[in-house]
Amino acid sequence: MIVPMEHLLVLATLLFVLGFSCVLVRRNLILILIGVEIMINAVGLVFIGAAALWQQVDGQIMVLLLMAITAAEVAIALALVVHLHQRKQSIDVGLFDEMRG
Amino acid sequence: MTATLIFYLLGAVALVTTALAIIQRNPVYAVIYLVKSIFALALIFYLLGAPLVAALQVIVYAGAIMVLFLFVIMMLEITPVSARKSSAPGWLSWTPVVLVALVLAVMTLLLIGLDPVAEQGIPRWHATPRDFGYALFNEYALAVKIISFQLSFAAVGAFHIGLTERRRARMEKDS
Numbered sequence: 303m304i305v306p307m308e309h310l311l312v313l314a315t316l317l318f319v320l321g322f323s324c325v326l327v328r329r330n331l332i333l334i335l336i337g338v339e340i341m342i343n344a345v346g347l348v349f350i351g352a353a354a355l356w357q358q359v360d361g362q363i364m365v366l367l368l369m370a371i372t373a374a375e376v377a378i379a380l381a382l383v384v385h386l387h388q389r390k391q392s393i394d395v396g397l398f399d400e401m402r403g
Numbered sequence: 404m405t406a407t408l409i410f411y412l413l414g415a416v417a418l419v420t421t422a423l424a425i426i427q428r429n430p431v432y433a434v435i436y437l438v439k440s441i442f443a444l445a446l447i448f449y450l451l452g453a454p455l456v457a458a459l460q461v462i463v464y465a466g467a468i469m470v471l472f473l474f475v476i477m478m479l480e481i482t483p484v485s486a487r488k489s490s491a492p493g494w495l496s497w498t499p500v501v502l503v504a505l506v507l508a509v510m511t512l513l514l515i516g517l518d519p520v521a522e523q524g525i526p527r528w529h530a531t532p533r534d535f536g537y538a539l540f541n542e543y544a545l546a547v548k549i550i551s552f553q554l555s556f557a558a559v560g561a562f563h564i565g566l567t568e569r570r571r572a573r574m575e576k577d578s
Contacts, residue, residue: 304450304525305410308515313414315511317421323500324425332430332476336437339468340421343444346460351525354451359530359538362453363546366539369463370550374557376468380475381561387479388572 310351317344331383331393335376342372406450406527413450417443430476438465452529 321340328334346365353361383393390397417440424436441464449457539547 304406304527306524309411309414310525311511311515313418315507316418319500319504319507320418320421320425322503323497326500326503327496328425330430332472333425333427333433336424336430336433336472339437339464340425340440343441343464347444347447350448350451350453350456353453353530354525354528355523357526357528359534360542362456362530362535363539363543365448365453365456366459367543367546367550369459370554373463373468374553376471377557377561378564380471381564383475384479385564393479 304354307351307355311348314344314347314351317341317347329394329396331386331395334395335379335383339372339376342368410447410450413443413447416440417447431473434469434472434476438469441465441469451525452527454529455532455535 318341321337321344324337324340325334328337346368349361349364349368351361353359386398387393420436420440420443424433424440427433427436441460445457445460445465448460
């Protein structure tokens, strides 16, 4: 036995909350994307822990698919960041308020 | 016993580096701290019996995705002046964070309390890359095809977003 599953769940929850607070509090678009990355990593940690707990390889495959989805998401999101920076010369999310959200 | 100690050490490293990453003003430092956090998580993956995923975590996340972040940060030339222009987060923006943290804490406690396997320890086990590849290309072959489609769609989408802006700039220069 390496570690109880509940300790791993607590670690993943803490990482997820850190990433979520980064998304909600920061105003810089790139730091918001970094928060999303942190949350995806926390989810991957739970998948790997579940794979080890039941000794099935499926959880690890889910993490691999998650990595591919993250790569696609980051490619699109960073292209959009470059696009928005060309429009406003800034990546502060407070400036993009034309839709009056 | 050593593996348990290393797990807690790496968990502490991952938490501290992630916390340092999200409080940085400079995005470059945030990315560097996040790379450290990803390395700690990759070692945790290795401890939990996923050597191939640990290697891919370092190669894909730290090697490709984070370098893409650094590339865009350097390309945008974000000056410290424009970083200072953004207003500081007020106390109101912390309330959803606290609420979601509470909800997640309660959910995790419920999961631990209700699930009988949650208290049992994670056994010492590891999946060889051979097992991993066999399952990936047999049971999950369709998922691999869908993911490869999605990656090519993402490449086309990123190219399209970049191209339209460049074309518009060229048209403005011509007129």
